[in-house]
Amino acid sequence: MDRAAIELIHGGCVLPLTFVMPSREGCPGRFDGSLHYGDGSICDLGTARMAGCQHVPASPPSLYPESLVHTAGHHVFGGLLNNVHFGHFITESLVRLWAFDLLGESFKSVVFYKYSVKSEVPNFVSEVAGQIRTAR
Numbered sequence: 001m002d003r004a005a006i007e008l009i010h011g012g013c014v015l016p017l018t019f020v021m022p023s024r025e026g027c028p029g030r031f032d033g034s035l036h037y038g039d040g041s042i043c044d045l046g047t048a049r050m051a052g053c054q055h056v057p058a059s060p061p062s063l064y065p066e067s068l069v070h071t072a073g074h075h076v077f078g079g080l081l082n083n084v085h086f087g088h089f090i091t092e093s094l095v096r097l098w099a100f101d102l103l104g105e106s107f108k109s110v111v112f113y114k115y116s117v118k119s120e121v122p123n124f125v126s127e128v129a130g131q132i133r134t135a136r
Contacts, residue, residue, distance in 0.1 A: 006099055007045050011038030013068060014046075014077060015058040016113045022053075029053035033113040035077050036060060048080045073108035076100070081112035083121050089128075097132065 017033030034057035035046025042057050049055070078096050082088040093112065110129070114121065 014111050030056050032058045034058045076110045078110040078112040082115045084116045
């Protein structure tokens with residue numbers, strides 16, 4: 001893997017997915033949630049891909065700084081966490097984890113935003129994450 005494929009962002013911000021509108025009658029669906037640089041601009045490498053949908057990133061985090069939570073340390077942006085369907089979780093939510101091999105133990109956590117805002121994170125997510133950590 002090329003190290004240039006990993007972008008380091010200082011003071012970045014992950015905004016949660018707040019809506020998903022499925023595609024209907026030939027119109028593309030839409031969803032938000034986004035990764036921002038420290039200055040509030042969108043990180044293009046953090047843009048999600050979903051068939052039949054347009055990613056409409058959330059407003060810049062500077063518009064509501066009071067709701068942001070700072071978590072110290074280095075983190076890997078995992079992107080969209082499919083917390084509804086195991087098969088989609090395996091094929092869509094784990095795609096950024098190849099970076100572990102290059103980052104080693106230099107990160108504290110993996111940060112995702114949930115596909116289904118109303119659904120909890122199912123047990124299979126922590127079970128798979130535990131297996132990945134053990135295998136390393």
